[in-house]
Amino acid sequence: MDNPTAQNILIIINDGPYGNERAYNALRLGMNLAKRAEAIVRVFLVGDGVACAKRNQTTPQGYYNVERMLKPILKRGEVAV
Numbered sequence: 001m002d003n004p005t006a007q008n009i010l011i012i013i014n015d016g017p018y019g020n021e022r023a024y025n026a027l028r029l030g031m032n033l034a035k036r037a038e039a040i041v042r043v044f045l046v047g048d049g050v051a052c053a054k055r056n057q058t059t060p061q062g063y064y065n066v067e068r069m070l071k072p073i074l075k076r077g078e079v080a081v
Helices: 022-034 047-053 066-076
Strands: 007-013 039-045 078-080
Touching: 007 022, 007 047, 022 039, 022 047, 022 066, 039 047, 039 066, 047 066, 066 078
Parallel strands: 007 039, 039 078
Antiparallel strands: none
């Protein structure tokens, strides 16, 4: 992660994983940015957003599993709680 030309991107998620689409949209953005070689993506989970990183989530019908959405970001970026 020591690329001098890299773009540092910080995404802060403070809403819970389900009930609205804020966490989903933030993680979707993070996943797409993490695919770029010139981007360093960091996701900071705070408040209710910490629940996004909970293992073995029971995903409500009609929602995406945000736990699975964090995994591609973890491969190329960082997630902090």
